[in-house]
Amino acid sequence: MTPRRFSAANxxxxxxxxxxxxPLVVVMIYSFNASxxxxxxxxxxxxxxxxLLADRQILDAAGNSLMVALFSATLAAILGTAAGYALARFxxxxxxxxxxxxxxxPLVLPDVIAGLSLLLLFVAFEQAFTWMPGRGILxxxxxxxxxxxxxxAVIVQARLAGMARDVEEAAADLGxxxxxxxxxxxxxxxxxxIAAGWLLAFVxxxxxxxxxxxxxxxxxxxxPMVVYSSIRLGVSPKINALATILxxxxxxxxxxxxxxxxxxxxxx
Amino acid sequence: xxRPYFTETWRRRxxxxxxxxxxxxxxxxxxxxxxxISLAEARMSVPPYTDLLARVDGAVVGLNATLANYQLLFSxxxxxxxxxxxxKIALVATAFTLLLGYPMAYAIARAPAARRTLLLVLVxxxxxxxxLVRIYAWMGLLRPTGIINTALQTLGLIDEPLAMLNTxxxxxxxxxxxxxxxxxxxxxxxxxxLDPALLEAAADLGxxxxxxxREVxxxxxxxxxxxxxxxxxxxxxxxxxxxxxxxxxxxxxxGKVLWNEFFSNRDWPMSxxxxxxxxxxxxxxxxxxQALQSRTEIRS
Amino acid sequence: MSSVIRIDAxxxxxxxxxxxxxxxxxxxxxxxxxxxxxxxxxxxxxxxxVAGLEHPDTGRIFIDGKDxxxxxxxxxxxxxxxxxxxxxPHMTVAGNVAFGLxxxxxxxxxxxERVKDALVAVEMAGLGERKPHxxxxxxxxxxxxxxxxxxxxxxxxxxxxxxxxxxxxxxRTQLELMALRARLGITFVVVTHDQxxxxxxxxxxxxxxGGRILQVDTPxxxxxxxANARVAGxxxxxxxxxxxxxxxxxxxxxxxxxxxxxxxxxxxxxxxAVSVAVRPERIAMSRAPLSGAEHAVTGTVQETVYLGTASxxxxxTQAGGTVRVLAPHADGASAFNKGETVHLSWPSTAVTVLxx
Numbered sequence: 031m032t033p034r035r036f037s038a039a040n041x042x043x044x045x046x047x048x049x050x051x052x053p054l055v056v057v058m059i060y061s062f063n064a065s066x067x068x069x070x071x072x073x074x075x076x077x078x079x080x081x082l083l084a085d086r087q088i089l090d091a092a093g094n095s096l097m098v099a100l101f102s103a104t105l106a107a108i109l110g111t112a113a114g115y116a117l118a119r120f121x122x123x124x125x126x127x128x129x130x131x132x133x134x135x136p137l138v139l140p141d142v143i144a145g146l147s148l149l150l151l152f153v154a155f156e157q158a159f160t161w162m163p164g165r166g167i168l169x170x171x172x173x174x175x176x177x178x179x180x181x182x183a184v185i186v187q188a189r190l191a192g193m194a195r196d197v198e199e200a201a202a203d204l205g206x207x208x209x210x211x212x213x214x215x216x217x218x219x220x221x222x223x224i225a226a227g228w229l230l231a232f233v234x235x236x237x238x239x240x241x242x243x244x245x246x247x248x249x250x251x252x253x254p255m256v257v258y259s260s261i262r263l264g265v266s267p268k269i270n271a272l273a274t275i276l277x278x279x280x281x282x283x284x285x286x287x288x289x290x291x292x293x294x295x296x297x298x
Numbered sequence: 299x300x301r302p303y304f305t306e307t308w309r310r311r312x313x314x315x316x317x318x319x320x321x322x323x324x325x326x327x328x329x330x331x332x333x334x335i336s337l338a339e340a341r342m343s344v345p346p347y348t349d350l351l352a353r354v355d356g357a358v359v360g361l362n363a364t365l366a367n368y369q370l371l372f373s374x375x376x377x378x379x380x381x382x383x384x385x386k387i388a389l390v391a392t393a394f395t396l397l398l399g400y401p402m403a404y405a406i407a408r409a410p411a412a413r414r415t416l417l418l419v420l421v422x423x424x425x426x427x428x429x430l431v432r433i434y435a436w437m438g439l440l441r442p443t444g445i446i447n448t449a450l451q452t453l454g455l456i457d458e459p460l461a462m463l464n465t466x467x468x469x470x471x472x473x474x475x476x477x478x479x480x481x482x483x484x485x486x487x488x489x490x491x492l493d494p495a496l497l498e499a500a501a502d503l504g505x506x507x508x509x510x511x512r513e514v515x516x517x518x519x520x521x522x523x524x525x526x527x528x529x530x531x532x533x534x535x536x537x538x539x540x541x542x543x544x545x546x547x548x549x550x551x552x553g554k555v556l557w558n559e560f561f562s563n564r565d566w567p568m569s570x571x572x573x574x575x576x577x578x579x580x581x582x583x584x585x586x587x588q589a590l591q592s593r594t595e596i597r598s
Numbered sequence: 599m600s601s602v603i604r605i606d607a608x609x610x611x612x613x614x615x616x617x618x619x620x621x622x623x624x625x626x627x628x629x630x631x632x633x634x635x636x637x638x639x640x641x642x643x644x645x646x647x648v649a650g651l652e653h654p655d656t657g658r659i660f661i662d663g664k665d666x667x668x669x670x671x672x673x674x675x676x677x678x679x680x681x682x683x684x685x686x687p688h689m690t691v692a693g694n695v696a697f698g699l700x701x702x703x704x705x706x707x708x709x710x711e712r713v714k715d716a717l718v719a720v721e722m723a724g725l726g727e728r729k730p731h732x733x734x735x736x737x738x739x740x741x742x743x744x745x746x747x748x749x750x751x752x753x754x755x756x757x758x759x760x761x762x763x764x765x766x767x768x769x770r771t772q773l774e775l776m777a778l779r780a781r782l783g784i785t786f787v788v789v790t791h792d793q794x795x796x797x798x799x800x801x802x803x804x805x806x807x808g809g810r811i812l813q814v815d816t817p818x819x820x821x822x823x824x825a826n827a828r829v830a831g832x833x834x835x836x837x838x839x840x841x842x843x844x845x846x847x848x849x850x851x852x853x854x855x856x857x858x859x860x861x862x863x864x865x866x867x868x869x870x871a872v873s874v875a876v877r878p879e880r881i882a883m884s885r886a887p888l889s890g891a892e893h894a895v896t897g898t899v900q901e902t903v904y905l906g907t908a909s910x911x912x913x914x915t916q917a918g919g920t921v922r923v924l925a926p927h928a929d930g931a932s933a934f935n936k937g938e939t940v941h942l943s944w945p946s947t948a949v950t951v952l953x954x
Contacts, residue, residue, distance in 0.1 A: 042401035053435030140536020147328035204698030
């Protein structure tokens with residue numbers, strides 16, 4: 031059956047996509063508005079980008095956010111790969127359901143719960159062992175790695191589940207020891223998934239407001255926290271400019287990733 | 299493989315230790331602390347709650363646990379109403395998301411193979427851009443001096459700006475907008491696996507398209523529907539940013555109550571109690587989600 | 599002859615199902631043996647046990663006289679070609695072939711030499727830099743074969759090597775495999791569900807069913823002297839009738855045909871229930887009554903199936919049984935038609951008596 035071009039579903043798809051992109055496009059256009067009034071177009075101007083780049087608070091927060099995202103994504107990639115590998119390759123081991131549970135739960139757990147519970151843990155650590163006093167970058171890194179590793183695990187597991195075991199068995203049959211099989215065969219097969227998981231963890235970390243608000247210290251304000259307090263005060267053209275930069279940077283990152291990963295996809 | 303290599307067990311234990319240790323330390327232990335502190339009393343100190351263990355000269359002499367926070371939580375109408383309202387909003391918003399997401403996923407799954415990836419990427423792309431930015435974008439569109447009102451006024455369709463921002467409608471819109479990709483992805487994954495020959499067989503056996511959809515496609519896509527709905531419903535129940543930025547004072551959601559309890563009132567034990575009850579409310583859907591998750595894994 | 603592989607009373611269960619059930623088999627130096635059976639008969643599990651990819655619950659595996667039962671796959675001097683070929687998707691053809699050699703510590707010129715030799719042996723010399731996804735199905739199979747051959751294994755295990763090839767390629771590959779084996783002197787163990795493939799290639803065939811080996815012998819012996827009715831039924835077309843050992847010495851009574859049939863060889867005491875088997879191509883069929891035949895059955899042609907070089911006819915006897923006959927298309931002779939009355943006969947050497 032050939033699908034009809036203008037079926038009801040296709041019309042909804044078109045409308046849904048328009049719905050998804052309309053607000054983003056509007057923000058990007060108005061970031062170049064000369065007027066201070068965010069909604070009235072008075073002419074093209076890049077002055078808000080200049081103002082943005084002069085704002086030390088935003089730049090510092092952006093620096094913090096990038097650092098947190100870099101470390102937490104890397105940590106999440108390591109932890110998530112171990113979990114995804116175990117779930118995909120260890121068969122029905124004892125505690126498998128429990129592990130699936132603690133891996134899957136953070137995917138849906140409301141941010142406020144994750145944020146508060148981790149804060150209480152960090153406070154208890156501080157009291158009991160004087161670990162991580164006052165909280166800061168490290169506590170955000172840990173908190174972010176905790177919920178983003180779930181995404182890495184799911185992606186890695188899905189990739190491995192799609193790859194037949196016999197390739198690894200063939201390597202063992204050809205004389206490779208278990209660790210060699212992992213390094214020479216399994217790891218390269220997982221690589222696109224790990225890279226995708228890392229990227230997702232990076233973006234999610236960069237994006238998180240709620241958890242970071244709970245577990246950050248006074249010196250470790252992240253970008254979403256600054257954006258949030260600025261939005262609460264009212265719409266600012268500077269935020270339009272920042273939003274545009276964030277959208278463009280994300281798109282550029284994803285395009286680069288897709289371009290690098292296209293070889294990997296072809297392998298299938 | 300029953301015992302392929304003699305060191306197999308130890309290799310596995312080492313790989314498993316990593317995620318398990320992490321989950322125990324940074325997922326299970328924190329939840330235990332939430333329960334613990336929900337039984338404490340608020341106090342002006344650092345940290346702002348009483349010790350659960352009564353001590354005299356450092357020696358533990360008894361337990362200081364109190365259920366006062368929970369008593370307040372169930373006697374104060376605000377909290378109960380906030381939970382119920384959160385559940386209602388999450389339920390209705392999930393239904394709307396499904397209503398929009400299902401046809402989208404269906405259309406992508408039925409698109410020519412070459413175009414499928416592109417369409418899926420288009421749906422997922424906004425999810426990769428900042429959540430806060432996307433909610434902020436709607437604030438700019440919906441406010442009284444925003445683009446929609448300005449446009450409608452310029453066209454002469456309305457005299458007074460419509461109140462759109464800070465209404466329940468804006469909250470629903472924001473939720474559907476932000477969580478749409480979470481609905482479309484599992485639905486698509488399910489629909490895409492559906493063998494087109496099944497629909498051809500249904501047609502061959504005399505089923506009209508709508509009937510074939512209802513009796514073949516829909517039942518087979520139900521696991522995807524369930525996964526998508528849970529992926530939306532559970533986090534939305536505890537959502538804070540959307541009701542805070544798009545909702546008005548009459549939009550009551552428990553995530554916002556918790557946030558204010560913690561950041562404005564600085565009542566940590568009370569926020570912990572609110573969290574514990576929220577967890578209890580969500581435990582059934584979360585376990586359903588986990589069961590679904592491990593079932594799909596074993597099948598694949 | 600010494601046995602390269604000795605499979606000794608091996609059993610492997612998956613849950614409550616015995617995939618391999620007390621199998622013993624000796625595989626000799628330089629032979630080409632086929633494990634033949636329907637899917638689920640345990641043949642692939644047995645192959646994987648030899649490779650070390652599965653471990654038996656009981657029983658032992660000896661390779662060159664050494665007990666290898668607990669050894670890991672990488673420690674065994676046997677290599678396996680997987681049904682899916684299991685080529686490493688992220689490595690080139692040459693990389694795939696070099697992989698196993700590198701595990702043996704080979705490097706540099708020696709490594710390159712061995713890779714080249716292996717690729718030449720399977721006529722893939724020019725394609726070393728390709729990735730697996732750039733190859734055709736037949737080429738992939740050659741790479742998988744080269745990858746195993748490069749290791750110069752004592753025994754090459756092939757799991758359904760032809761399953762993914764089309765019919766034309768299959769015959770060519772069969773011939774090439776036999777030529778390779780003659781040239782290299784490696785022992786081949788092939789798992790297959792295709793009896794004509796097993797007959798064409800193997801020196802010996804082990805027929806498997808339900809996790810057990812029913813018979814191991816040369817293709818000719820299995821075809822002509824099947825050990826029991828199940829082997830007979832699996833290996834080519836055959837007429838199988840239940841019968842009783844007759845009162846006259848050397849005869850069996852077949853109710854479906856309505857007469858006593860002379861046989862060769864020893865028979866159980868008279869009155870014992872047995873099965874008799876006669877291959878369709880051993881039966882002569884004619885329109886005129888056969889003069890001089892010691893016995894003949896008369897019947898009516900019920901159905902004919904045209905096969906090109908011959909036709910298969912199903913003849914209903916007066917006693918009510920059905921006989922399957924392979925009638926060659928001889929020069930000038932007109933084909934048999936439905937409803938014709940025909941006379942059938944066969945020599946007593948064509949009759950195999952089996953346990954009931």
